[in-house]
Amino acid sequence: MQKHITCTVCPMSCDVVLELSADGEILSLTGNKCPRGKVYATKEHTAPERTLTSIVKVSGGAHPVLPVRTNKPIPKEKLREGMAVAATIQVQAPVTMGDVIVKDFLGLDVDLVATRDI
Numbered sequence: 001m002q003k004h005i006t007c008t009v010c011p012m013s014c015d016v017v018l019e020l021s022a023d024g025e026i027l028s029l030t031g032n033k034c035p036r037g038k039v040y041a042t043k044e045h046t047a048p049e050r051t052l053t054s055i056v057k058v059s060g061g062a063h064p065v066l067p068v069r070t071n072k073p074i075p076k077e078k079l080r081e082g083m084a085v086a087a088t089i090q091v092q093a094p095v096t097m098g099d100v101i102v103k104d105f106l107g108l109d110v111d112l113v114a115t116r117d118i
């Protein structure tokens with residue numbers, strides 16, 4: 001079984017090809033032009049992560065919502081849960097870009113932070 005993963009670490013966008021066993025173990029990895037591609041593709045195959053970006057409600061400000069994101073990537077399978085939790089959050093203006101809205105978001109040792117002033 002073969003799996004293609006586009007490395008996004010640099011603009012070269014290498015097509016990394018993983019040869020996988022029937023149970024998904026990586027047998028070989030080719031197509032990466034540097035070692036960072038191996039690290040990226042291995043992680044993307046075994047434990048993919050993404051930065052969550054969302055909005056939370058804000059009262060007392062010039063806008064009704066505040067854009068937020070996690071300060072580190074979180075497991076991809078947690079994104080849906082994170083979006084649902086973010087939809088329940090309400091903060092009070094003023095908020096400054098970089099303010100921590102939720103510390104240890106979802107218990108994942110990442111913070112949900114504001115990405116603009118309101």
Ligand code: SF4
Nearest residue numbers: 007010013014034037
């Ligand atoms: S494998 Fe290396 S050269 Fe290719 S996209 Fe990834 S970081 Fe860039």
